[in-house]
Amino acid sequence: MxxxxxxxxxxxxxxxxxxxxxxxxxxxxxxPMKRPKTLEKSTEGEETPPVSTNLENTI
Structure with missing residues (x-):
């Protein structure tokens, strides 16, 4: 070696x-101008759609 x-x-x-x-x-x-704005985009104007349940088929 x-x-x-x-x-x-x-x-x-x-x-x-x-x-x-x-x-x-x-x-x-x-x-600071080049940082991704993923948090701002995800919270602005987007709402989760309501979950529709069909109770007749579960019984």
Whole structure:
């Protein structure tokens, strides 16, 4: 096996992790205008239809 294999792999991991954390910390934040409005659409003007039951067929 190669010498210092695990040490090199761990150093590469630490470098990737540091780059990821830096991007996460200083990256662009999504603008509020681009957020999906799924909750607003689902509550506006939509009502659940009444459930009709046929009691004659259940007896």
């Amino acid at each position: 190669a010498d210092n294999y695990l040490e090199k792999q761990y150093e590469a991991y630490q470098a990737r992790k540091a780059a990821w954390e830096k991007e996460r910390k200083y990256g662009k934040k999504p603008s």
